[in-house]
């Protein structure tokens with residue numbers, strides 16, 4: 001009986017090439033996310049980066065409003081649409097599930113990069129903190145918000161959130177376990193520390209322009225919509241475990257809501 005060995009090495013090479021592509025795609029998506037995250041800090045805090053929330057070509061206020069709202073809507077539709085279970089199932093019908101999270105992260109990063117690039121500033125001032133110490137405290141508050149975001153992602157599994165765990169497991173030929181429900185650290189105090197960190201980062205500023213306030217208001221409203229959608233999925237995934245958690249632990253501010 002002859003065993004056709006000639007396909008063995010070819011199949012092995014093909015499988016290795018396919019797994020290497022998935023790994024490379026995931027690593028690239030993660031790196032683009034991380035650079036985008038760092039740029040977002042500078043964009044909001046108006047530090048270091050060339051284009052910030054209050055810099056760049058200004059047009060008429062009406063035109064700026066339309067463009068800015070369109071940019072934020074594009075991000076919201078992608079960010080929420082692709083996060084739903086229905087999209088994940090559809091994606092898995094066409095591509096390796098290992099690629100789903102990295103594709104989500106990549107497209108979210110690209111829509112943010114478009115927002116940074118095309119954002120129209122509206123520089124009328126809503127508030128300006130004159131006292132230097134208070135102004136510094138506001139800037140520090142914004143950075144504290146970003147740190148809460150980053151720290152909280154590591155509490156529930158940073159690398160899984162941003163797709164790296166999935167592509168590394170796929171490369172190693174391991175099955176990726178579904179994301180586990182965790183309540184470490186801040187998650188014992190509030191259900192959504194990442195979103196709280198974003199809200200603090202967006203609102204804590206010494207100079208609040210109309211354009212910055214538009215961004216903070218729309219993203220805050222979107223966060224509440226996102227929480228509603230996300231918790232609906234979490235109840236579907238984890239049932240009473242999440243229901244009990246939701247009864248015991250505040251959404252964003254302990255003791256309040």
Ligand SMILES: C[S@@+](CC[C@H](N)C(=O)[O-])C[C@H]1O[C@@H](n2cnc3c(N)ncnc32)[C@H](O)[C@@H]1O
Pocket residue numbers: 152156161179180181182183187191192193194195196230234
């Ligand atoms: C960007 S994270 C935001 C998590 C949370 N809403 C927060 O603000 O900290 C969204 C992902 O985290 C997952 N997630 C939310 N709460 C979680 C928890 N306690 N443990 C594990 N995953 C969680 C959601 O299912 C979703 O896939």
